Amino acid sequence: MRFKDVFSIIGPAMTGPSSSHTAGAVRLARVARHWLGAQPDRARMTLYGSFADTYKGHGTDLALIAGLLNYDTDDSRIPDAEQWAEQAGMAVEFAFSGLPAPHPNTVRFELWKGGDQRTLLGSSIGGGSIHVQQLNEFRVNLTGELPTLVLLHSDKPGTLGAVTSALGAADINIAYMHVDRKGRDGEALTAIEMDSPATPELIAKLRSLPHMYEIKMIHLKKGAESDAIYPFA
Amino acid sequence: MRFTHLHEISALCAEESTTIGRLMIQEQAQETNTPEEEIFRQMSDYYQVMKEAVHRGQTQDTVSRSGLTGGDGKRLAEYLRAGETCSGDASALAMAYALSVSEVNASMGRIVATPTAGSCGVIPGVFISAQERFGWDDKHMVHGLFAAGAIGYVIANNSFISGAEGGCQAEIGSAIGMAAGAMVELRGGTPEQALHAVGLALKNTLGLICDPVAGLVEIPCIVRNGLGAVTALAAADMALAGVRSAIPSDEVIDVMLEVGSAMPSKHRETAKGGLAQTPTGKRLTESLTRNASTKKNKS
Numbered sequence: 001m002r003f004k005d006v007f008s009i010i011g012p013a014m015t016g017p018s019s020s021h022t023a024g025a026v027r028l029a030r031v032a033r034h035w036l037g038a039q040p041d042r043a044r045m046t047l048y049g050s051f052a053d054t055y056k057g058h059g060t061d062l063a064l065i066a067g068l069l070n071y072d073t074d075d076s077r078i079p080d081a082e083q084w085a086e087q088a089g090m091a092v093e094f095a096f097s098g099l100p101a102p103h104p105n106t107v108r109f110e111l112w113k114g115g116d117q118r119t120l121l122g123s124s125i126g127g128g129s130i131h132v133q134q135l136n137e138f139r140v141n142l143t144g145e146l147p148t149l150v151l152l153h154s155d156k157p158g159t160l161g162a163v164t165s166a167l168g169a170a171d172i173n174i175a176y177m178h179v180d181r182k183g184r185d186g187e188a189l190t191a192i193e194m195d196s197p198a199t200p201e202l203i204a205k206l207r208s209l210p211h212m213y214e215i216k217m218i219h220l221k222k223g224a225e226s227d228a229i230y231p232f233a
Numbered sequence: 234m235r236f237t238h239l240h241e242i243s244a245l246c247a248e249e250s251t252t253i254g255r256l257m258i259q260e261q262a263q264e265t266n267t268p269e270e271e272i273f274r275q276m277s278d279y280y281q282v283m284k285e286a287v288h289r290g291q292t293q294d295t296v297s298r299s300g301l302t303g304g305d306g307k308r309l310a311e312y313l314r315a316g317e318t319c320s321g322d323a324s325a326l327a328m329a330y331a332l333s334v335s336e337v338n339a340s341m342g343r344i345v346a347t348p349t350a351g352s353c354g355v356i357p358g359v360f361i362s363a364q365e366r367f368g369w370d371d372k373h374m375v376h377g378l379f380a381a382g383a384i385g386y387v388i389a390n391n392s393f394i395s396g397a398e399g400g401c402q403a404e405i406g407s408a409i410g411m412a413a414g415a416m417v418e419l420r421g422g423t424p425e426q427a428l429h430a431v432g433l434a435l436k437n438t439l440g441l442i443c444d445p446v447a448g449l450v451e452i453p454c455i456v457r458n459g460l461g462a463v464t465a466l467a468a469a470d471m472a473l474a475g476v477r478s479a480i481p482s483d484e485v486i487d488v489m490l491e492v493g494s495a496m497p498s499k500h501r502e503t504a505k506g507g508l509a510q511t512p513t514g515k516r517l518t519e520s521l522t523r524n525a526s527t528k529k530n531k532s
Binding site: 001002003004005006007008009010011012013014015016017018019020022023050053054057058059062074076078079104126127128195 | 234237257260261264265266272275276278279282297298299337338339340341342343344345346347348349350351353356378379381382383385386389390394395397398411447448449450451502503504521
């Protein structure tokens, strides 16, 4: 089923005018922020296809900035997002590309925070639903609908087994899982969409596993803890 | 969910002596492992947002970001208060409210996508005007929203709900079908009658292209929301009177998929055909592009 529940039909509550160009854009940018794990100092967003053609009239630019500020789809500050970004000390710029994209409404984020740089490629696929295709150079397939753990680790045997055992022991069900690696024995990224959010105990357990570099939580639910970042010292 | 088609909904409702709305609440609770009260509260919150949007559109001067549209919801309500309408007071009020919500949407105000932002006026227009007329409480209305959601769920998974994919038949059409079916249930009609209303409504929107001027959710989207609300009321009346959709509603949804897939891309939200490419449509597009680039150069 493409649409999984009643609230993907009735909802989300959102700032107009377009569920694809506005609500979906907010959600994509929030995922990008959670992937960085903090508010970026600087952000460059490259728009493709229909996003590039009609972003101005739809306020897609404002929606993207709002998402980077971690606003929800119906936040009343969205129309003034440019000013809020300035106040928050976040520099934003937009670029446009005529290159082919995975979907007519696609955006690529480049985010900077201190020495850290992240990229995300994602599309707004209608009704406020999104599809994230890339986190840095790793391929993923994320919707942002479920709490999602993103793990950066080295490609070593047994690592995923240990991760899934830890989730099982915490009584957390895995809904979808995506794994990609730079090369055999190289850096790997695992994204796990779960039926319930990770507990602090689970995060502590995952942090203690060998070959684990970094853990991030992407969680767009209203009221959910934002910027849940678990960096390694 | 235990259903993917409308006929499965009516079978389940008959077996379990329940309504479409109550069935949807149960299924959602089961599917997402969430208590029914929490699900009900979420939908109640959405209904409040819909009411606020109607109120805002009826009391404030909403002008869209482009400046192309605004104020028609108020205009229509004033006309209704001033005298006799052509389409009847119930229709005119539903239309006025639907226009208001769509105008709030175009002004970057707060709305609920039902099922999309482009079609966000139809369900609030029908629901809130009917609530005022029949004196129903909010709880009753929220049950109705779940019924609408169940219908939309079937349409979305067997056809489409976005104009970019299937034309405006998928967007406004789905909203009309959802509103019509829910209205039958709100009035105490049977699930079977409600589902006939869906078929009757959808048949009347087949082939409707998505052709927004300058690609914006304004012209003709706002007006289509208003007229869509009236179609939903009319389809509900037919079904409550016993009119049946001779072609079963599930088959009409399949046809929506067939027609939408066959539609050329220029008629699917690209603004490359239809009203968007009329001389006036092109002129409005050009003037907006010019304004945007002047602004950009200045900043």
